[in-house]
Amino acid sequence: MKEAGMYDDMVQCMKERVQTTPVLSNEERDLLSVAYGNAVGSRLSAWRTVSSAEQKAPDGSDDHQQAATWLRERVETEMKGLCGDVLSLLDRLLEGDNIDDEAQVFYYKMKGDYYRYLAEITEGEHKAMAKTSYEQGWVAAKPLKATNPLKLKLALNFSLLHYEILKRTDSACTLAREAFDTAVTELDGIPDPVERKYSTDIMHQLRDNLTLWQIAKRK
Incomplete structure (x- = not known):
């Protein structure tokens, strides 16, 4: 739980930022993802243990x-609070003006992720909400290239929802x-070596999972 505490201040800063102005730069989007991803991720790991x-x-x-029951319930409460907060922020961001395709995909993917986390620890409608969010992201991702790292990450996480x-x-x-x-048919067309490596790494995860x-299935 100590690791989660390291990101709680970052979560609060990003929460205040979105509540003030619901338009984020690419760097701020990444900060939002890192803050909540680590705060929730460390708690989810603790919950599983x-x-x-x-x-x-x-x-x-x-x-x-x-x-063990007391600790599990405590972690669940913290996770529900964090997931509820970030889902509200994402809805606010998706209502912003002049939101581009990549931003929409980014936010819908995040919504799917946090509903997926909630679906793992609680019963209810979270499974359906995760599926709907990923589907909305998939529609928004249509204009993006198949090798776009964000589109590939969306496919990876959406497939995890189906499987897990x-x-x-x-x-x-x-x-x-x-x-x-x-994506593999278009990989050579990526001019940026950094983007190519990022896309390739996600494709390896897709292939390994597959x-x-x-x-x-064969067992």
Whole structure:
């Protein structure tokens, strides 16, 4: 939890920034993503660890069980608060004037991500909201090149939703395969070596996930 605290001040700064002016530069968008991504990500990691310990607590260890349950519920409360905050900020940003295609994709992808995190720790409509947000991002991403790193990252995270949360392996494989196959034919056309490397790294993740999921299907 100490790691999460390192980003809480950054979260507060970005929250105030968006509430003041709902238009962000590319650098500010990245700061928003880093702040909430690390604050929520470290708590999600803690939640997974504590939940596993809670489930594996030996019979008769009531004290350990109660301690794990208390900590899990505390982490859940913090995560719900952070996710609720960032989702509200993203809605505000998406209502801004003169928002371009990349900004729309960026914000819809983030919405999908945080609904996906909520879907992992709670029951309810978060699965459907994550799917809707990713779908809206996918529509907004149509004008972008197949090799655009943001579009590839959206495809990667959308496929993770299908596989990990919705338990739709075939849909996850189809999405990952189509994103990879389309991008690989255009990879040589990226003039910027930094962008090419970033796109290639995400494509490797898509390919690796696809390989693992196909192996799992055959078992």
